[in-house]
Amino acid sequence: MLNKLSEALKSSMKKFIQAIFIDEKTLNQFVNEIQRALLQSDVAVDLVFEISENIKKRAKEEIGKGEVAKEYIIKIVYEELVKILGEKGHKIQITEKPFKILLIGLFGNGKTTTAAKIAKFFKKRGYNVCLLALDTFRPAAYEQLVQLGKQINVNVFGDPDEKNAVNIIKKYENEIKKYDIVIADSSGRDALKQDMIDEIKAVENALKPQEILLVQGADIGQGAKEQATAFKNALNITGVVLTKMDGTAKGGGAITACSIAGAPIKFIGTGEKIDDLEEFEPKRFVSRLLGLGDIETLLEKAKEIAEEKTPDKELEKRIMSGKFNLLDFKAQLEAMSKMGPLSKIIDMLPGFGMAGIPKEMLSVQQDKLKKFKVIMDSMTKEELEHPEIIKSSRIERIAKGSGTSVSDVKELLKQYEQIKKLMKGLKGKDIQKLAKRFKGKIPKLPF
Ligand SMILES: Nc1nc2c(ncn2[C@@H]2O[C@H](COP(=O)(O)OP(=O)(O)OP(=O)(O)O)[C@@H](O)[C@H]2O)c(=O)[nH]1
Ligand SMILES: [Mg+2]
Numbered sequence: 477m478l479n480k481l482s483e484a485l486k487s488s489m490k491k492f493i494q495a496i497f498i499d500e501k502t503l504n505q506f507v508n509e510i511q512r513a514l515l516q517s518d519v520a521v522d523l524v525f526e527i528s529e530n531i532k533k534r535a536k537e538e539i540g541k542g543e544v545a546k547e548y549i550i551k552i553v554y555e556e557l558v559k560i561l562g563e564k565g566h567k568i569q570i571t572e573k574p575f576k577i578l579l580i581g582l583f584g585n586g587k588t589t590t591a592a593k594i595a596k597f598f599k600k601r602g603y604n605v606c607l608l609a610l611d612t613f614r615p616a617a618y619e620q621l622v623q624l625g626k627q628i629n630v631n632v633f634g635d636p637d638e639k640n641a642v643n644i645i646k647k648y649e650n651e652i653k654k655y656d657i658v659i660a661d662s663s664g665r666d667a668l669k670q671d672m673i674d675e676i677k678a679v680e681n682a683l684k685p686q687e688i689l690l691v692q693g694a695d696i697g698q699g700a701k702e703q704a705t706a707f708k709n710a711l712n713i714t715g716v717v718l719t720k721m722d723g724t725a726k727g728g729g730a731i732t733a734c735s736i737a738g739a740p741i742k743f744i745g746t747g748e749k750i751d752d753l754e755e756f757e758p759k760r761f762v763s764r765l766l767g768l769g770d771i772e773t774l775l776e777k778a779k780e781i782a783e784e785k786t787p788d789k790e791l792e793k794r795i796m797s798g799k800f801n802l803l804d805f806k807a808q809l810e811a812m813s814k815m816g817p818l819s820k821i822i823d824m825l826p827g828f829g830m831a832g833i834p835k836e837m838l839s840v841q842q843d844k845l846k847k848f849k850v851i852m853d854s855m856t857k858e859e860l861e862h863p864e865i866i867k868s869s870r871i872e873r874i875a876k877g878s879g880t881s882v883s884d885v886k887e888l889l890k891q892y893e894q895i896k897k898l899m900k901g902l903k904g905k906d907i908q909k910l911a912k913r914f915k916g917k918i919p920k921l922p923f
Contacts, residue, residue: 478727478765484513486767489553493546498539503549507532510553518697518729523736527556554762560732561758566715566740568687568755570603576658576683578610580676580711581691582703583664586719586745588617590691591661592624593745593753594717599630603656608648609634610641610679613663621661628750641675645682660685668703673710680712687714689742692734694718697726701733708739719745722752731761800896802860806852809845847880848888854878863892 488509495502507528514524534552538545568577577594579587588611595605607625609632611617618636625632633648641662652658660683665672680688690713692700700718707713716739721727734741741756852860854877859866866874871885878885 478517478721478725480725481513481517481728482765482767484516485510485765488513489550489766493550495546498545498549500536500539503532503535503539506549507535514728516725518726519732520698520701520729520736523560523732527560530556550766554766554768557762557765558758560735561761562735562740563758565755565757565759566742567757568715568742570598570657571686573656574653574658575656575687576652576660576685577687577689578660578662578676578679578683578685579689579691579717580662580707580713581664582668583666585664585691585693586717587611587664587691588620588624588661589748589750590717590719590743590745590753591621591659592628592630593750594743595625595630595657595659596628596750597743597753597755598657598659599628604654605630605657605659606652606655607632608644608652608658608660608683610644610660611663612639612641612644613665617661617663624750641679642682645679668706668710676711687742688712689715689717690739691717691719692730693720693724694727694730694744695720695724697724697729698733700730701737704734704737704739708737713739715740715742717741717743717745718756721745722747802852802855802863802892805892805896806849806860809849844887847884848891851875851878851880851885851888863889 488506491509492498492502492506510531511524511528514527515521531549531552534556535545535549538548538552579591579594581587591607595607599605607621607630609618609621611621618632618634621634622632633644633651635644635647638644638647660679662679663672663675676688688711690704690707692703694700696703700716704713704716716734718727718730718734718741721730721744724730731741731744744754744756746752746754851874854874855866859870859874866885866889871882871889875882875885
């Protein structure tokens with residue numbers, strides 16, 4: 477997410493920290509690099525100018541103080557960036573039941589996907605959630621939501637034959653009352669015109685949602701300001717969900733634009749999968765952007781995944797006694813891929829971001845994990861349970877069956893052996909416990 481911006485900011489910080497002597501020239505260079513990085517991320521020119529002036533002004537007072545000054549100047553950068561993102565987060569507070577969230581937005585910005593993502597987000601937190609299909613405009617919108625609902629085990633109410641969203645709300649009025657949280661999808665349009673405004677207003681009147689969130693792709697960059705302002709003026713939006721943060725270099729522009737428009741960002745969408753959603757917390761966000769780490773987000777993710785799975789006592793026993801087999805290994809790989817790409821995980825670990833592990837290296841690892849999964853799909857149940865029977869003729873068959881090479885299969889077996897040893901050492905601690913171990917050891921932000 478925002479890789480380019482993050483890498484540019486990290487590399488200029490690294491240079492700055494490594495500089496032996498901080499004078500006005502080094503400082504100006506540093507601020508110019510930050511400027512360039514922000515502009516490339518489509519942050520508005522006047523805003524970039526304002527941030528850099530603030531940083532310079534505050535930092536100049538520190539110049540000449542030596543080592544302390546460097547840290548202090550990084551802190552200033554951090555604070556100024558947090559400031560333009562709106563400082564306090566605007567997390568959704570579930571204040572009453574049923575708590576209704578209506579998602580609105582133009583075509584293809586991610587409303588339907590986000591509805592399912594938010595449903596899962598709250599379901600994981602113990603709420604009883606349902607989805608309400610109010611997109612009566614696009615054919616198959618109902619079916620799309622039903623499919624998503626199935627994936628996350630959440631009930632979906634709707635009627636594909638009904639053309640009036642208000643009638644759907646009336647029809648299910650009593651049903652949805654039984655839930656803690658109701659998330660409603662709605663019809664998109666190609667532009668914010670009167671018919672859309674009328675429809676959303678009618679839906680708002682009938683549903684009485686506590687939150688109306690504008691779902692907006694981050695690829696619009698600075699354009700998010702105009703868009704959010706228009707929606708804010710025409711409809712009572714309470715916030716924004718910025719989607720597609722993973723696929724654009726313009727995310728910085730979109731985030732700052734929403735902040736300027738006074739439209740608080742509640743969530744960001746970071747991928748196509750249902751788990752690719754995060755609550756937006758400016759402080760957390762900036763510290764990750766600057767490579768200062770975000771252990772909290774990582775812990776949360778690890779915890780969620782650990783809670784999703786029923787505790788597997790058998791697996792724990794097997795690991796402890798060293799009877800860890802390829803089936804378990806496969807399950808571990810799947811759990812890992814659920815946490816997201818390695819590069820995302822690494823970004824959240826304090827220190828790693830700054831260490832600058834080359835992304836190419838991580839993507840090689842990622843490809844390897846994918847290959848391992850394909851190889852294991854070509855193994856028989858017996859082989860997965862008793863990897864020790866996999867000798868040369870089987871290796872050849874597996875390589876052929878999976879379209880890989882003998883050395884790929886051997887590498888998988890070698891890695892499995894290594895992990896098995898490691899697991900034995902861990903004595904069955906699962907991901908969550910592993911994450912807990914991090915907690916005490918990772919230093920908090922230096923400020
Ligand atoms: N990469 C990425 N893709 C996303 C994200 N959110 C949604 N998408 C994709 O964007 C496309 C459109 O998503 P939908 O949820 O169907 O959008 P919508 O707003 O409901 O669209 P309409 O119903 O046609 O108005 C789909 O291909 C999604 O997978 C995100 O955070 N990252
Ligand atoms: Mg849709």
